[in-house]
Amino acid sequence: xxxxxxxxxxxxxxxxxxxxxxxxxxxxxxxxxxxxxxxxxxxxxxxxxxxxxxxxxxxxxxxxxxxxxxxxxxxxxxxxxxxxxxxxxxxxxxxxxxxxxxxxxxx
Amino acid sequence: xxxxxxxxxxxxxxxxxxxxxxxxxxxxxxxxxxxxxxxxxxxxxxxxxxxxxxxxxxxxxxxxxxxxxxxxxxxxxxxxxxxxxxxxxxxxxxxxxxxxxxxxxxxxxxxxxxxxxxxxxxxxxxxxxxxxxxxxxxxxxxxxxxxxxxxxxxxxxxxxxxxxxxxxxxxxxxxxxxxxxxxxxxxxxxxxxxxxxxxxxxxxxxxxxxxxxxxxxxxxxxxxxxxxxxxxxxxxxxxxxxxxxxxxxxxxxxxxxxxxxxxxxxxxxxxxxxxxxxxxxxxxxxxxxxxxxxxxxxxxxxxxxxxxxxxxxxxxxxxxxxxxxxxxxxxxxxxxxxxxxxxxxxxxxxxxxxxxxxxxxxxxxxxxxxxxxxxxxxxxxxxxxxxxxxxxxxxxxxxxxxxxxxxxxxxxxxxxxxxxxxxxxxxxxxxxxxxxxxxxxxxxxxxxxxxxxxxxxxxxxxxxxxxxxxxxxxxxxxxxxxxxxxxxxxxxxxxxxxxxxxxxxxxxxxxxxxxxxxxxxxxxxxxxxxxxxxxxxxxxxxxxxxxxxxxxxxxxxxxxxxxxxxxxxxxxxxxxxxxxxxxxxxxxxxxxxxxxxxxxxxxxxxxxxxxxxxxxxxxxxxxxxxxxxxxxxxxxxxxxxxxxxxxxxxxxxxxxxxxxxxxxxxxxxxxxxxxxxxxxxxxxxxxxxxxxxxxxxxxxxxxxxxxxxxxxxxxxxxxxxxxxxxxxxxxxxxxxxxxxxxxxxxxxxxxxxxxxxxxxxxxxxxxxxxxxxxxxxxxxxxxxxxxxxxxxxxxxxxxxxxxxxxxxxxxxx
Numbered sequence: 001x002x003x004x005x006x007x008x009x010x011x012x013x014x015x016x017x018x019x020x021x022x023x024x025x026x027x028x029x030x031x032x033x034x035x036x037x038x039x040x041x042x043x044x045x046x047x048x049x050x051x052x053x054x055x056x057x058x059x060x061x062x063x064x065x066x067x068x069x070x071x072x073x074x075x076x077x078x079x080x081x082x083x084x085x086x087x088x089x090x091x092x093x094x095x096x097x098x099x100x101x102x103x104x105x106x107x
Numbered sequence: 108x109x110x111x112x113x114x115x116x117x118x119x120x121x122x123x124x125x126x127x128x129x130x131x132x133x134x135x136x137x138x139x140x141x142x143x144x145x146x147x148x149x150x151x152x153x154x155x156x157x158x159x160x161x162x163x164x165x166x167x168x169x170x171x172x173x174x175x176x177x178x179x180x181x182x183x184x185x186x187x188x189x190x191x192x193x194x195x196x197x198x199x200x201x202x203x204x205x206x207x208x209x210x211x212x213x214x215x216x217x218x219x220x221x222x223x224x225x226x227x228x229x230x231x232x233x234x235x236x237x238x239x240x241x242x243x244x245x246x247x248x249x250x251x252x253x254x255x256x257x258x259x260x261x262x263x264x265x266x267x268x269x270x271x272x273x274x275x276x277x278x279x280x281x282x283x284x285x286x287x288x289x290x291x292x293x294x295x296x297x298x299x300x301x302x303x304x305x306x307x308x309x310x311x312x313x314x315x316x317x318x319x320x321x322x323x324x325x326x327x328x329x330x331x332x333x334x335x336x337x338x339x340x341x342x343x344x345x346x347x348x349x350x351x352x353x354x355x356x357x358x359x360x361x362x363x364x365x366x367x368x369x370x371x372x373x374x375x376x377x378x379x380x381x382x383x384x385x386x387x388x389x390x391x392x393x394x395x396x397x398x399x400x401x402x403x404x405x406x407x408x409x410x411x412x413x414x415x416x417x418x419x420x421x422x423x424x425x426x427x428x429x430x431x432x433x434x435x436x437x438x439x440x441x442x443x444x445x446x447x448x449x450x451x452x453x454x455x456x457x458x459x460x461x462x463x464x465x466x467x468x469x470x471x472x473x474x475x476x477x478x479x480x481x482x483x484x485x486x487x488x489x490x491x492x493x494x495x496x497x498x499x500x501x502x503x504x505x506x507x508x509x510x511x512x513x514x515x516x517x518x519x520x521x522x523x524x525x526x527x528x529x530x531x532x533x534x535x536x537x538x539x540x541x542x543x544x545x546x547x548x549x550x551x552x553x554x555x556x557x558x559x560x561x562x563x564x565x566x567x568x569x570x571x572x573x574x575x576x577x578x579x580x581x582x583x584x585x586x587x588x589x590x591x592x593x594x595x596x597x598x599x600x601x602x603x604x605x606x607x608x609x610x611x612x613x614x615x616x617x618x619x620x621x622x623x624x625x626x627x628x629x630x631x632x633x634x635x636x637x638x639x640x641x642x643x644x645x646x647x648x649x650x651x652x653x654x655x656x657x658x659x660x661x662x663x664x665x666x667x668x669x670x671x672x673x674x675x676x677x678x679x680x681x682x683x684x685x686x687x688x689x690x691x692x693x694x695x696x697x698x699x700x701x702x703x704x705x706x707x708x709x710x711x712x713x714x715x716x717x718x719x720x721x722x723x724x725x726x727x728x729x730x731x732x733x734x735x736x737x738x739x740x741x742x743x744x745x746x747x748x749x750x751x752x753x754x755x756x757x758x759x760x761x762x763x764x765x766x767x768x769x770x771x772x773x774x775x776x777x778x779x780x781x782x783x784x785x786x787x788x789x790x791x792x793x794x795x796x797x798x799x800x801x802x803x804x805x806x807x808x809x810x811x812x813x814x815x816x817x818x819x820x821x822x823x824x825x826x827x828x829x830x831x832x833x834x835x836x837x838x839x840x841x842x843x844x845x846x847x848x849x850x851x852x853x854x855x856x857x858x859x860x861x862x863x864x865x866x867x868x869x870x871x872x873x874x875x876x877x878x879x880x881x882x883x884x885x886x887x888x889x890x891x892x893x894x895x896x897x898x899x900x901x902x903x904x905x906x907x908x909x910x911x912x913x914x915x916x917x918x919x920x
Contacts, residue, residue, distance in 0.1 A: 004808040020298050024574075025494050029535070032487025032500035038533055056606055059577055063602035066302055066576050077811060 005046040008061030008071075009078040011053060013044055016075040020066075027062040031055055111545060111568050112490075113219060115226040115471035116262070116460025117211055119204060119242065121180045122286035122314065122427065124148050125454045126211045126226075128219060128471070129461040131545030131570045134266070136454045139214045145453050146214075150206045151175040154193035160210040169349050172342070178315075179203045181287055181758050183245075184237035201245040208249035215471075224252040224473040227464040229456050232258045232290050232306055236632070236644045236676050243675060255467055256675060259283060259425075260292035261303060261575060262459030267423040267447055268294070268301050268573045269462055277420030278304065279447075280409075282438055283456075284401055284426040287313040291405045293412055299493025301575040307408040310769070311744070311762055312400055314428040320393040321351040321385070325366060328383055331374045335759075336750035343372040347381070358387045359431050391433045398434055402441045409442075419444035425452050465570055466491040481561025482509065482552065488538075488567060493574045496537050499548075499567070503532035509552035509560045514538050517547040517566070528552075540571040577602035584676075586666060587629040587638035589614045589920045591913035595837075596668045599634065608667040611919035612902050617658040621651035626658070628666060628680055629915035630692070634830045635775070636837060639913040642768075645692045646915075647678050656685045660869065661902035664919055702752040702760060708767050709749060712742060712774065719777055730827060734777045741770050786829060790820055793836045797843040804846040813842050854893040855885050861900040868903040877903075 009016050012026050033041035034055050043050040064070045114129040123145040126137040136144045141162050151164035151174055159167075167175040174193045179200040182189075188197040208228075215223050230242055239256055246254040263281045283290040290308040294301060325347055326333050333340035333347070350366045357364040368381040409415070422444050428434055429452050439446050451458075464471065468490035483504040489497050503509065512534050515522040518541070526536040540546050547568045552560040580603055585595040588611070596607040611628075618624045626649040633641030647666070649658070665681040679690045716738060723731040745766040752760035794817055801813045816838045823832040847853050858881045868874035877896050884892035902920075 004806070020300070021494050024300065025497060028489050028492075028494075029498035029500060032498065033535070035487050036485055036500060036502040036533060038500070038502075039531075059602050059604070063577055066300070073815060077808060
């Protein structure tokens with residue numbers, strides 16, 4: 001749930017004000033379409049361009065939206081999403097180097 | 108398959124089992140050959156090898172205890188085989204469970220008149236993965252071709268909610284006191300959707316404890332007192348316990364009961380006549396502390412979800428012991444909420460399992476060879492829908508599909524508009540359901556010129572009613588790495604079924620043909636980042652005798668972990684370099700519980716406890732001291748069980764083993780709490796670092812998210828919740844890593860770090876070459892190349908062996 005492109009509203013192709021029933025209905029439809037290999041269900045639109053849609057992603061999206069707190073977060077996010085991220089972020093100064101060491105940066 | 112499907116649910120209990128069938132509108136409980144709705148989970152094998160199950164077998168528990176087995180569910184997942192000396196055979200717990208399932212399957216078949224091959228079987232919420240695997244195996248042995256597992260509290264909630272019509276709104280509690288375990292689940296229904304809000308429980312509390320409390324009381328009244336730790340007293344105690352059980356049931360109605368045995372007990376070569384009286388008040392006095400323990404769990408669950416007493420809409424009682432009037436009164440009084448009436452606490456779980464089978468679309472009938480007349484169509488629709496207007500998605504098989512499709516409800520009250528069929532055969536439409544009914548729809552397909560086309564299947568059925576969200580994963584699941592850390596695959600709360608794939612790299616060579624060279628991928632469950640604090644639940648081994656070709660160090664391995672709805676684990680490792688897939692997960696048995704091993708584990712834990720306690724007192728950590736007091740109490744209980752284990756009680760041994768495991772985990776938590784100041788400081792540092800990096804280099808979304816993580820860290824710090832704080836730190840760290848990796852000099856910095864450790868590399872010449880290439884790339888400012896070099900270098904650097912041991916000898920990084 002770290003990625004903007006994985007916002008559950010994008011995954012389900014719904015507006016942030018969708019009702020609970022609408023969410024369930026749409027998810028059930030998408031899962032069915034994916035199972036039967038509908039071309040239209042295979043990708044979803046995000047501000048970062050189209051992304052592949054998987055049954056796991058759909059189920060995870062519904063689960064997230066069922067939780068009132070997570071849904072609120074997703075709503076905020078979907079609303080504040082930038083229209084496009086094509087423009088490169090402006091150059092910014094680097095953080096002080098000791099900070100990197102603080103947590104052992106090697107992933 | 109013109110008739111409506113039949114959905115089967117089975118409650119495979121510790122003391123009793125039950126089955127139920129749902130036909131789309133009504134749930135009915137299956138009766139066995141004796142006409143009863145519950146079948147005791149007892150199996151007897153006589154000297155001809157004949158197997159008896161249920162009530163008839165239970166009668167022999169007293170007369171012929173050595174050839175009659177009960178409560179084997181508690182041993183599921185262990186390799187402890189039970190002996191039947193008369194027939195001279197041994198049976199594993201799953202084989203005995205299979206006998207019970209076979210009997211139930213026969214009862215269902217008798218009642219329905221059709222053979223049953225698929226069902227939903229309920230398992231306790233706190234079942235470990237090996238226990239779930241053993242349950243699936245039992246079903247397979249009993250002749251089921253497919254089963255899904257469902258957590259018991261979800262089953263009871265579903266059954267209670269299904270009947271509840273409109274007054275089901277709000278939050279409610281399922282209080283499930285079974286034979287051996289206690290589960291409390293908090294649920295919420297809204298818009299016809301059931302959601303599990305929270306769960307808590309006690310794996311060591313159940314009706315058996317009631318029976319033992321009464322038995323020990325009765326024993327103390329005898330002139331010669333039998334002891335649980337004495338092997339020679341086992342028979343006498345068993346007889347006494349069966350009498351206690353009967354008396355307890357009698358006292359659900361009457362005020363007093365007689366406990367008299369037809370034959371005198373023989374204790375230490377003395378004949379002891381048993382003729383005692385038991386009053387309801389005595390039983391209540393003996394059992395009240397046990398009920399209160401269950402209620403403490405409930406209060407803890409309510410508090411952690413921000414609910415005070417009196418805020419519950421209702422309480423659903425499940426399990427045999429909840430039939431006792433004083434239990435009902437005590438629960439209602441303490442939690443200040445009404446009890447849901449009209450449910451059978453003995454069969455509610457089976458009913459819920461049957462309802463769930465419908466939700467999962469698991470028709471119980473044996474697959475019939477459907478005569479394929481007409482155009483074949485694949486359909487996707489919810490078998491149960493809370494939504495009154497669900498979608499139906501379909502696809503015609505083969506070229507030149509019909510042009511239009513219409514769905515007509517069988518009652519004739521509704522039909523869909525004609526939906527166009529696309530060139531690839533796909534179509535999409537919605538149907539309108541009748542509330543709380545099973546609706547069948549005929550599929551009418553027509554060609555472009557209006558000719559009717561026969562379709563196979565000709566119809567579909569959808570049930571309108573309560574549905575349940577995907578069950579959440581109860582504990583975080585991941586892979587232990589060679590550096591002793593855990594790569595998290597699925598976080599706690601992830602909806603099941605779930606699947607996740609990550610690429611790891613091997614840290615040693617697997618030589619083709621060498622039996623000794625085995626690469627181990629340990630799968631662990633738990634909330635800690637350190638692997639040794641998590642539980643090992645399975646391993647995936649890549650053995651030298653299995654590989655097609657030698658797999659050199661540093662080779663990528665793509666590991667996929669998958670969990671089905673019932674929490675059943677499967678894992679797969681793909682080694683791209685040799686194009687080979689390994690999928691055999693060695694399911695760990697629940698470890699052996701030899702009394703001697705338990706003794707030494709107990710000693711060890713007591714010593715640790717002493718150390719922690721001294722330390723906690725020295726630093727005045729009241730919270731830690733409280734925790735340790737609870738551990739102390741648990742250890743004393745475990746000690747009693749270990750005593751009984753020395754007396755030959757395998758079940759008590761398992762209980763003790765699990766209690767010790769539990770204590771071990773709680774102790775780790777207490778230890779974490781002791782290190783709180785250290786952790787707190789690390790959290791502050793992590794917060795500063797993350798704010799700075801994400802602030803400078805993060806995207807808007809990352810910034811928003813970091814705010815959230817920081818808030819959660821704050822809360823965890825306030826609550827002094829060490830595991831949660833660790834989890835949030837992990838998130839903060841990941842966020843800042845993501846932001847930092849985006850900066851151009853990130854890889855330069857990683858390169859310098861890796862290059863400084865070059866002398867430790869496994870392949871020094873190669874490392875030197877890489878460092879040279881890296882320096883050149885850094886000069887050119889070629890980030891891509893630098894990234895490649897750094898990653899190659901990391902693979903050459905060793906993990907220290909201590910860490911690897913803590914990571915369950917993991918062979919991947």
